[in-house]
Amino acid sequence: MAAIRVDERADRLRLRAGELVLAEYVHRPTDVRLESPRPYVSPVRTLGGELVSLFRPHDHVWHKGIAWSLPVVGDENFWGGPTFVRGEGYVQLPNNGEQRHTAFDAVGSDASGDGVRVVETLDWVTEAGETLFAERRTVAASVLDDDAWLLAFETRMTNVTDRVIPIGSPTTRGRENAGYGGLFWRGPRSFTGGSVLAPGITGSDELRGIRAPWMGFSGRHDGSGAASTVLMVDDPGNLQHPPQWFARAEEFACLCPAPFFSEEHTVESGATLALRYGVVVADGASDPARAARLADAGAARLAALPGAS
Numbered sequence: 001m002a003a004i005r006v007d008e009r010a011d012r013l014r015l016r017a018g019e020l021v022l023a024e025y026v027h028r029p030t031d032v033r034l035e036s037p038r039p040y041v042s043p044v045r046t047l048g049g050e051l052v053s054l055f056r057p058h059d060h061v062w063h064k065g066i067a068w069s070l071p072v073v074g075d076e077n078f079w080g081g082p083t084f085v086r087g088e089g090y091v092q093l094p095n096n097g098e099q100r101h102t103a104f105d106a107v108g109s110d111a112s113g114d115g116v117r118v119v120e121t122l123d124w125v126t127e128a129g130e131t132l133f134a135e136r137r138t139v140a141a142s143v144l145d146d147d148a149w150l151l152a153f154e155t156r157m158t159n160v161t162d163r164v165i166p167i168g169s170p171t172t173r174g175r176e177n178a179g180y181g182g183l184f185w186r187g188p189r190s191f192t193g194g195s196v197l198a199p200g201i202t203g204s205d206e207l208r209g210i211r212a213p214w215m216g217f218s219g220r221h222d223g224s225g226a227a228s229t230v231l232m233v234d235d236p237g238n239l240q241h242p243p244q245w246f247a248r249a250e251e252f253a254c255l256c257p258a259p260f261f262s263e264e265h266t267v268e269s270g271a272t273l274a275l276r277y278g279v280v281v282a283d284g285a286s287d288p289a290r291a292a293r294l295a296d297a298g299a300a301r302l303a304a305l306p307g308a309s
């Protein structure tokens with residue numbers, strides 16, 4: 001199996017398997033304030049070179065490949081675009097915050113020597129200029145087998161204010177079955193109408209809101225006609241494990257293990273919120289049986305990942 005290496009650029013890290021760039025982690029985005037600037041992973045490719053992410057789609061320009069995005073942080077929006085307001089619907093408010101990169105504490109090979117591990121510090125700054133959280137983040141990547149690799153993500157967000165901060169979703173603010181917020185993947189347009197996969201199930205939008213330890217999406221590509229699978233794994237130590245999932249297939253392809261889907265979580269002053277996820281990127285179509293095998297392999301690798309602490 002090929003080793004994954006990392007190349008540093010001024011505004012991004014490039015994760016490579018040989019000459020193929022599997023993913024780019026953009027840590028200094030140039031997004032406008034409306035899009036809640038934050039680091040993102042885009043493009044994302046399979047080991048076979050198929051593109052499995054979408055950047056700034058015209059319907060939601062704040063969707064950017066894979067990104068840690070939270071729409072309801074107290075009264076602040078670290079997701080992008082308008083905010084859902086109970087009784088009013090979506091309203092554009094002066095509350096689009098920014099996740100601001102401050103430093104990399106580690107960039108290089110992981111302990112095995114076959115993958116990469118990055119440790120980053122960030123500040124969560126509101127549009128008004130207040131810092132709410134200091135975050136320590138780990139992003140890692142490794143090859144699972146000849147047709148799948150794992151992107152691992154861990155966040156440790158410490159409340160640096162003198163007050164309690166609630167984190168929720170549009171559903172906790174009154175919009176039914178719209179509990180998005182968390183590690184969010186937006187798939188290519190050709191994946192629209194693809195298959196949502198969960199333990200023992202293949203479905204579509206009707207699976208939004210179910211609880212499961214993992215969820216996947218299988219779709220086909222324009223051009224090559226090939227199929228690929230993206231699967232996200234929730235760590236057993238996370239809040240609300242197994243989480244409710246935000247997923248779409250009919251309007252566009254997306255997945256998000258949403259720890260604040262239907263219940264707000266409060267972070268006390270000085271307390272740290274810690275969450276960990278794995279994203280398996282695989283060539284080929286999947287049914288629930290193959291997806292379960294990918295999830296098991298991703299979960300085992302995720303469990304062995306040294307954290308950011």
